[in-house]
Amino acid sequence: MTEKMHPIAPNPPRKALLLHRQMQRVWSDLPGWRGAVCSVNHSTIGLRFMATSFLFFAIGGVLAMLIRAQLATRDGAFLDTQLYNQIFTMHGSIMMFLFAIPMLEGLSMWLLPKILGSRDMAFPRLGALGYWCYLFGGLIILSSLLFGVAPDGGWFMYVPLSGKTYTPGINADVWLLGVTFVEISAVAAAVEIIVTILRLRAAGMALTRMPLMGWYMLGTAAMMLVGFPPLILGSILLELERAFDWPFFDILRGGDPLLWQHLFxxxxxxxVYIIFLPAAGVLSTIIPVFARTRIMGYGAIVAAIVGLVFLSFGLWVHHMFTVGIPHMALAFFSAASALVAVPTSVQIFAWIGTMWAGRVELRLPMLHVIGFFVTFVMGGLTGVMVAMVPFNWQAHDTHFVVAHLHYVLVGGFVFPMxxxxxYWMPMISGRFRVRALGEAAFWLIFLGFHGTFFVMHLTGLLGMPRRIDRYPDNPEWEWLNLVSSIGGMVMSVGFALFVLDIAMQWLFGRRSHRNPWKANTLDWAxxxxxxxxxxxxxxxPGRDDATAILPLARGEGLLPGAPRPRREVLVTDAGTGRPDHVAVVPGNTALPIWTAAALGSFFLLMLAGLYVVTPLAIAAILWAGWRWGGFMGSRADAPDIPVAPGLSLPEHWQVRQTLAYSGTVTLLVADGTLYASLLFGVAFLTVIAPNWPAPDSGLGLGALLTAGAALLAMALATLAARLAETWRATPSGMGAALAGVLAAGLALVLLGGLAMLLDDPRRHARDALRAVLLGYAVFHAVVALMLGLRSLCDARQGRTSHQRRGAAPVWQLFQAFWLATSALSLGVVALQEIG
Amino acid sequence: MLWVARMLAGPMLWGALFSAVYGLHGLGCALDWPDRATPFGPLHPGGMILLWLVGLGLHGLLIALNRAGGSDRQNLLVRSGNWIGAVASAVTLLPVIVTSSCG
Amino acid sequence: MLIGSGLITALVLTLAGLAIWRGPRPSDERRWIIWWGLGFSMSVLAVLLAFALWTGERMIARDDGALQVQAEAQQWGWRFTQPGPGGPVVTEGVLYVPAGQPFDIVLTSRDVIHSFWVPQLGGKMDAIPGHRNVHRLMADAPGTHEGLCAEFCGIGHAAMRFEVVVYDPADPPPFVSAESLP
Structure with missing residues (x-):
């Protein structure tokens, strides 16, 4: 595989303004309120994500100030304990789930197409859906605070405290359902980011020379894909226990509270690294710009990213050093936690080396970079300290840990952000900033932050635990807390100034000229x-930096203008960046907000305990899901689209390796992780939990035969899906699709029958887990059936031909996945029955 | 894209080995294996050490079989990936020979 | 460890400062990445890890006939059981242990997760329903120490305190003894 591509001849230059008008007609959001509801464009959605997350950051900040006001004196009578517990739980949850994650999603959605040289993300509607899920879920969580029923079990929601017995109210359900709703947007963003980076890069931009931001976001998205499913599974299990009394965490019936801790x-x-990597990407992007040099050690940084992505999954138990796990197991995770500091250190020294080589201009973004260095290095070192088992036993759950995590998150995320x-404000607003305000904001934030959290290390070492609201018997902690509280107020003023600075720039800033920082990445072209x-x-190929700005505007690059009134992007090969085909991406539509509303109604009904009515919401979700597929087919074969002189490429309806196909494969990775987490749960409870073995099961030959028949039907449906694609140009294609749908439907009915034969899930964790395994199969049955019906429709309506495959390839993927996981589930249950 | 797979092979092997040893450790402690002896020494630490050594051997094989094929940067990344995996396995699972198993 | 961390912070920040405030100079990738990024960090971490493993290994509880006391946590208080001359003695909120000899504390919980912590005696350990955790501690000299629940456990978390009375083994309070529970 060579790095150099054959040059592609330029298109003839045209008038930039005419091209601009043509593009504007096709790509603009709708005017007025319809734009607010129907927009799917990556810039709009990305900015919305960032603005909304900043709003939640402000709310989380206000909650933090309430906490600091309460702790400023030892007998703080400002809040009662119940409210205090809600407030610190909400502070943590909001900052993690409603600020940090959405912020990085927004930044990557807004930035990636620009810096990689494309016109939009791979799945614009998915981005919009993610935004609405985030907004609605965030509002559900937030409104609980207004009604006084906010989650109050701490942001990691340990069971049994968050179980039905000890939190009988709706508080914990708000957290579980709200956060899961919001996490739909995280998984959606992960899929979208991965496919965008792998397949929408500029022509000829090989992986080995894409901007480092691409690598960082690729690593981040891969981690989100594998990191979120365990949390989603844990939330589902806990909600099932709370709602239907399925005992996954109840020790009397074979559950174990430690399962929640592992999954969480x-x-x-x-x-933590999902949050840190995008921030490090920002640093690797802007440090070379202000040092007027190239980044040092591109290869070493990519290797460091790979190392971080993997190693960060070997650390989780270091949050559980005090739960009574044997020392050898602790030592594994302690060693991994120490080792993970190495790739971080490689990056830090690469940045220092970069600045060493260049002449650093101390513009405002660089001040924040300095803020990062000071804060993050200290946070990293206290991190290594708490990774050591003996020290951890002392510092765990004290204010030392609180100080450490704020150093890491504010140093490693907020300052870089x-x-x-x-740095990017001129591109967002088109204006320069107003003088001095930004510097004042930086210094207030910087001094306020260290004033708050530096002394907090000491507070923790003096023995102050987390999450207490008053400490009447410990006057020695009081002055430290007072200092922290004052620092916190200073920091708040700083953040307010920061917002004011942004607003002033937007409203009154001088018009910026192009590429104000003289950067060389494509986003400034x-x-x-x-x-x-x-x-x-x-x-x-070869013209993918900021100097290409004029030729690109004049239409000399690939796929110029919008001669066909639809949004076209160039899809390239994942490794080399060789142009592959032209994808048409969807334009303005209200479908995402409707889908999010349908999903939201489901979550709200669950929250209200109206389980009987949820089938209505599920029907609405299915209806919305069906509508999504309508865009994915075309009724006629189209001629290849001219991209450049001598280069014409097919439309995406006429190729197999579409963006949707890549996206489905990516999604199935997340799905597979969820399933693997479930199997981990089965193994963990079987081996570790008390009150096993479970009582004798009532499963017999009947259940085995039903399950076997269901598997057979799934296998037939998988085969039929394959034939439906192979025979797509002939009438037999429709027959195969019909057979596949019938077989999948039969399998679904058989799974339903199997549900009747299962033991009562409330009896023991084993039976509850079996019910979940079955539920997982039923869920995939419904998805596979929908895709089968879509393929059948494609065949009936003439949306398939020798070149056009319709939904069949994606159907096959789901079908095969459903078959494989179901077979594995049957194997697990059979093993339990024998063993 | 083959080079990406080769780059990820080392870390993936670490992931598999780490999970396997950790799983074996949990299983062994839950089933009271440390008390059981085999002719080659105690069963539990023995099994984990054996697994670890086999894994390290596989890492070594991965490194030894690595040959330059792509561009310089690709080769660098593949080599780094191999070494990241090997060092991670060596360090994170080192406790199997230095700490007591179920205490 | 704190001093070491401080020194490393100062070192890294000095390097960063020099890089920022002094003009461009030749900068060797190998030196920064291999020597500093890999070599420096890995040697520091190796020393630290070896020390931590060694200390941790010495801290864990062993079956060596050490005195055993029991602590049962519940919302929101502690019940301790310690050996007495006439059989086990149960106390609420006060734990009696002898000075100068290691003892194991067996932790259980009746409801949610709590965590036993006496900052002046050493590390903490969780009390988890369904689990029985053993934690080894030692108090050097007679005296009274304050203990608390370190894992958030609901409304009464902040007030879930207890007291550890460390007595001279030669002169135990009349109702407890420094012998192990039978």
């Missing part, structure tokens, strides 16, 4: 503020 931290630790926002389509013509 299996997500929770990678989460502020650097990034001040466009007019400011960035137009919705990014590039009138797409970068060609």
């Amino acid at each position: 931290w299996l997500f929770g630790h990678p989460e 502020m650097a990034g926002i001040t 466009m007019a400011l503020p960035a137009p919705p389509y990014n590039f009138s013509s797409l970068p060609s």
Whole structure:
């Protein structure tokens, strides 16, 4: 595989303004309120994500100030304990789930197509759906605070405290359902980011030379894909226990509270690096710009990213050092926690080396970079300290840990994000900033932060535990807490100034000229503020840096303008960046918000305990899901689209390796992780939990035969899906699709029959887990059936031909996945019955 | 894209080995294996050490079989990936020979 | 460890500062990545890890006939059982242990997860329903120490305190003894 591509001849230059108008007609959001509801464009959605997350950051900040006001004196009578517990739980949950994750999703959605040289993300509607899920879920969580029923079990929601016995109210359900709803957007974003980075890069931009931001986000998204499913599974299990009394965490019936901790931290630790990697990507992007040099050690940084992505999944138990796990197991995770500091250190020294080689200009973004260095290095070192088992036993659950995690998260995320926002603001607003305000904001935040959290290390070492609301017998902690509280207020003023600075820049800033920082990445190869389509013509091999701005605007690049009134992007080969085909991506539509509303109604009904009515919501979700597929077919074979002189490429309906296909494969990775986590749960409870073995099961030959018949039907449906594609150009194709749908339907009915034969899931954790395994199969039955019906429709309506395959390839993927996981589930149950 | 798979092979092997040893450790402690002896020494630590050594051998094989094929940067990344996996396995599972198993 | 961390922080920040405030100079990738990024960090971590494993290994509870006391946590208080001359003695909120000899504390919980912590005696350990955790501690000299619940456990978490009375083994309070529970 060579790095160099054959040059592609340029298109003839045209008038940039005419091209701009043509593109604007196709790519703009709708005017007025319809734009607010129907927009799917990556710039709009990305900015919305960032703005909304900043709003939640402000709310989380206000909650933090309430906490600091309460702790400023030892007999704080400002809040009662119940409210205090809700407030610190909400502070943590909001900052993690409603600020940090959405913020990085927004940044990557807004930035990636620009820096990689494309016009949109791979799945614009999915991005919009993610946004609405985030907004609705966030509002559900937030409104609980207004009604005084906010979650109050701490942001990691340990059972049994968060179980039905000790939290009988709706509080914990708000957290479980709300966060899961929001996490739909995280998984959606992960799929979208991965496919965008792998398949929408500029022509000829091989993986080995894409901007480091691409590598960082690829690593982040891969971690989100594998990191979130354990949390989602844990939340589902806990909600099932709370709602239907299925005992996954109840020790009397074979459950174990430690299962929750494993699932939560299996997500929770990678989460820290999910947050850190995009921030490090920002640093690797802007440090070379202000040092006026190239980044040092591109290869070493990519290797460090790979190391971090993997190692961060070997750390989760270090949050559980005090639960009574044997020392050898602790030592594994302690060693991994120490080792993970190495790739981080490689990056830090690569940045220092970069600055060493260049002449650093101390513009405002660089101030925030300095803020990062000071804060993050200290946070990293205290991190290594708490990774050591003996020290951890002392510091765990004290304010030392609180100080440590704020150093890591604010140092490793908030400062770099502020650097990034001040760096990209000219591109967002098209204006320069107003003088001095930003510097004042930085210093207030910086001094306020260290004032708050530096002394907190000492507070923790003096023995102050987390999550207490008053400490009447410990006057020695009081002055430290008072200092922290004052620091916190200073920091708040700083953040307010930061927002004011952004607003002033937007409203009163001087118009910025192009590429104000003289950066060389593609994101600056466009007019400011960035137009919705990014590039009138797409970068060609070897011309993918900021100097290409004029040729691109004049249409000399690939796929110039919008001669066909639809949104076209160039899809390239994942490794080399060789142009592969032209994908048409959807334009403005209200479908995402309707789908999110349907999903939201399901979550709200669950929250209200109206389980009988949920089938209505499920029907609405299925209806919305069906509508999504309508875009995925075309009724006629189209001629290849001219991309450049001598280069014409097919439309995406006429190729097999579409974006949707890549996206499905990616989604199935997340799905498979969820399933693997479930199997981990089965193994963990079987081996570790008390009150096993379970009582004798009532499963007999009947159940075995039903399950076997269901598997057979699934296998037939899988085969039929394959034939439906093979025979797509002939009438037999429709027959195969019909047979596949019937077989899948039969399998679904048999699974339903199997549900009747299962033991009562409330009896023992084993029976509850079996019910979940069955539920997992039923869920996939419904998805496979929908895809089968879509393929059948394609065949009936003439949307397939020798070249057009319709939904059949994606159907096959799901069908095979359903078959494989179901067979595995049957094997697990059979093993339990024998063993 | 083959080079990406080769780059990820080392870390993936670490992941598999780490899970396997951790699983074996949990299983062994739950089933009271440390008390059982075999002619080659105690069963539980013995099994884990054996697994670890086999894994390290596989890492070594991965490194030894690595040959330059792509561009310089691809080769660097593949080599780094191999070494990241090997060092991670060596360090994170080192406790099997230095700490007591179920205490 | 704190001092070491401080030194490393100062070192890294000095390097960063020099890089920022002094003009461009030749910068060797090999030196920064291999020597500093890999070599420096790995040697520090190796020393630290070896020390931590060694200390941790010495801290864990063993079956060596050490004195055993029991603590049962519930929302929101502690019940301790310690050996007495006439059989086990149960106390609420106060634990009696002898000075100068290691003892094991067996932790269980009746409801949610709690965590036993006496900052002046050493590390903490969780009390988890369905699990029985053993934690080894030692108090050097007679005296009274304050203990608390370190894992958030609901409304009464902040007030879930207890007291550890460390007595001279030669002169135990009349109702307890420094012998192990039968």
